Structures are given as C-alpha cells and as structure tokens.
Amino acid sequence: MTILSLSNLSKSYGRDCALDAVDLEVTAGERVALLGHNGAGKSTLMKLVLGLIDRTQGEISVAGHAPGSPVARALTAYLPENVAFHPALTGREQIRHFLRLRGANPREADALLEKVGLADAARRRIGTYSKGMRQRVGLAQALIGSPRLMVLDEPTSGLDPVSRREFYALLDELAATGTAILLSSHALSEVEARTDRIVILSKGRKVSEGTLGDLRAEAALPLTVSLRARKGFEAEVARAFPEAQGSGALLVLTCPQGAKLETMTRITDAAEAIEDFDVVPASLDDIYAHISRRAA
C-alpha cells in the first residue's frame, strides 16, 4: 500500500529551484534513503511532505491526505535536521508534552526515553545535554505512537557508531510493523544494508533510484585488481598484464564489470608467476560520487 506519493513535485525560492519535478513513492514497511550533497534539496522535500512549506508545483499525498492536514500530521512522525528543544525543559517534560499533543498517554515518556538510552538524563534540562543526546530526544519523539510514515532528516548525525546501529535496528522493527520510512543521509555506506531503496538527489532533481545493486549496475564502475608477482617473475607478470600500472612486485589494473571472468582467466593462466591478488569492487561512496557527478 502506498503511504507517500509525490508526483512532479517542485519548489522554487524566487528564481532558485530547490526541488525540480521529483516523483517518488514509498509503500508501507519500506525504508527509503534520500541521498544528495549539501543543498541537493533533501530537507526541502521533507518539509514539503510535512506541509511546513508550500509547493510551487506538483502533488503530494500522505496516505491519501493533503500534506500538513490534521490527519496527515497525526499519521506522520518527523525528525528535523539539527533538531532543537527549549533548553529550559527537561527531556521528560518535552516528551510528555509531545505525547499529549498526539493524544497518547504521557506516562509512556519514561519508556520512550529508555528506548533511546536517555533514562538517566530524563530529569535533566535539555540545555545540559550533549549533541547526540539532543538527537536522541528527537528520535524518542519520532517513535511516539505508531506512525504510518516517518520522515527523518539526517537521523544519525551526531550519533556514535554503536548508537547508529541501535537506531537502524529500531527502524527495522518499525518497518516490520508496516511503517513507511523516508530518511536522508550523506553516506551511502551507512544506509546500504539498512534500506530497501535509495534515491539520489542532485541540485533538486532525482538522478537515480533503486536498490544498491541497481545503482552499482547503473554506475558500472570498474573493479580494481591488484597483483603481487612472485620474486623474480616481475617482468613476466608485467608482460602478461601490459595495461597494469605500478612498478616492481605490485601491479594495479582496472577491470570493467563485463570483463570480470576474462580477467580471472588471465590471472589463472599466469598463476605460476603470481604470488597473491585482490579484487575490490568500486566503493559505495565511489558509486555515489560517480552518479551525482554524472548528473551535474
């Protein structure tokens, strides 16, 4: 079931186009990551989905409701980027307030804060919290109730690696119960195993969409093969792989996706002369950089 659907969505600030004709659908239980460099339009897209800003053009539907309508707001949880709270309030007071606004029982505040690891700091003022702790308060409020749609703008910024893993585990639980999740991030490597689909924005346009495998195939970046020649066989290896770079025992060559098997055969043929070899596919961040650069 489609929870969030955007069609031909655009947003301009004066003459600058922050978002340009973006189409996107997120279904129940799906985790979609929004990637893009600074100023690509990720936060703009999310604010449009929440109805915080008005669109210039296009359609948005949140489970069939207009963005920003009371029903849509009740169905949606939001974690803004650089989430902030009034420093004079305690974490507990703030979460209790948010629970009341959603018509939930304020007593659930302690359980929520415990879930994000803030049980000990719950009675302290948010002004005394660290950056990561404030981010956790933000996460706690996004977990209130059982939202149909979660919109999380750079949810893991400020979290340490262990907390990040815990956070994605929480998301997995929610997705399993049918929550549609749209989150933004700067690192493809971080979201790779944790999302079902990746959408890459560049200068306000959607330049790519798909699973990690799809993106890998689309970028078609060559693999890197490194070879170490046996002592005394350096010249022989260099002759067998004339395209390889490097000197002495260590040689490096690139291999297009389609030529993997062929290269393997050549390595096997020269097995006598080769002591060791490594095949490294293009890194996720290489793929990401390639796709967003190609679009620019």
Place this chain on the structure above:
Amino acid sequence: MFTRILSTARLEFAIALRNRWVAIAIAMMALFSLVLSMAGSAPTGTLGADRLSVTVASLTSLSVYLVPLIALLISFDAVAGEVERGTLPLHLAYPISRGELLLGKLLAQLCVVALAVTLGFALAAGVAWMSGGAEVLTGLPALFRLIWTSVLLGAVFLSLGHAMSSLSRRPSGAAGLAIGLWLVAIVLYDLGLLAAVVADDGGAFTTRVFPWLLVANPADAFRIFNLAASDAVGAASGLAGAAHAIAAWKPLASLIAWPVAAALLARLAFGRVQP
C-alpha cells in the same frame, strides 16, 4: 483540542518560571504598587474618596504603562524565539494547529500577567488597609475591576506581542517592534490626541472624534473605564468630569473587543511564518 492547548500552556508556564519572567513581572508590579500606595497614603485632602480608591486611582495610571510593557516583554519572543532556536518546524509538524499553539502560549503568559497584577495590587491594597482601616472595604469593587481589566489589557498586548514576534521572525527585531508599539500606543497616542485637542480648541474634533479615538485605544479605554466606573476613583483622580463624558459601555466594549481582535491579528501574522 483542549488537551493540546493546556499542554502547551503548561509547558510555556514552566519555561516562563525558569526564565524568571514570572519573578520579574511580579517583582515589577509589586515594587511599583508599593511605591505608589506609600505615596498615596499621604493625606490627599479627601475628595470624598476612601484610601483604597485613592490607591486604585494611582494604580490605574500605573497599570496603563506597566501592564502593556510587561505583556510585551513576556510575549515578544514567543514566535521569533522558536524560529531562532529552530524548534518551530517540529512543533508545526505535530497535530496542533497554529491557532492552538498561540492560544496555549497566550494562556500561559496571561497567567503570568494575572499573577503579577493580583499580587502587586493586593500588596498595595494591604498598605491602604493598614493606613486606612475598615472604610477601605468600599474601594474593594474598584480593586477587583482594576484586576480583571488589567488582565484584559494584558491579553491585548500579549497578542500584539505575538503579532510583532511573527512579523519580525528575529528576537532582536521583535523586541524593537514591541518597544516601538509600546511607545506609540501608550505614550505618543495620548500626546498626539492632547496636541490635537489643544489645537482644535473645543471644535468639532474635541466633541465628536476625540471620545471615539480615546476609546479606540485599549490603554485609554482601560483608564477611562476604571475611572468612570467608580465615583470615588474618578473623584480621587480628579478626572471624574472627563471620564463621565463617555458612557461606560464604550470603553468596556473596547476592552472586550481588543483582546479578540489582537489574537486574530496574531494568528494572521503567525500564519505567514514559514519554518
């Protein structure tokens, strides 16, 4: 709806307490009331007024300046502060309407104003009672009237403060606008009217337009209503004649209409704020 408004009000009141706004407002009202009631307890040559009515008359003049000032001080940060702290986007993403959010803030800040005027005036009344004895009781209705009209006046300027806060979107700008509004509405307006009346020298302006202009300003309506509604207070202020020239329902209507109008204005201005 009421849960959301009340919850917002509760939170805002906690914030006001911790920001010391409650303490500052109460201290200001108490200090000035005390000074005035001390001064008022000197013999006045009695004009048919009991001690408390004399005090209420001077408290009325004080409140005209102080209540709007306190209200604007408490409220100018309401929207601009949230914009600056970055808390507004999240609040507006919750299932609470902008009107409910403003009402919650207004309610909390109105409690602060009510607390400050009640405590301040009670203090002044206590001083008058100590020096005037039991006859002071005749002035009690005037004191109650002063309290609830002060709360209405406070509501007007709280909402106007919210409007300034929404229009400027930056706390420093909002503070400037609030002070400007106070100067214009409380000080310059009266000076302007006075100058016009003097220049007009008893002409059509003074008899036809002037009373309406006086009533149209919530602060003047507040002053006139309090002076006109009680003979003793009017006598003590020496303004009975002027105040009685205007029927009491007019300033009262103005005092009731203004909080509503100002709240609508604030809601309109807040509606234009995009987080």
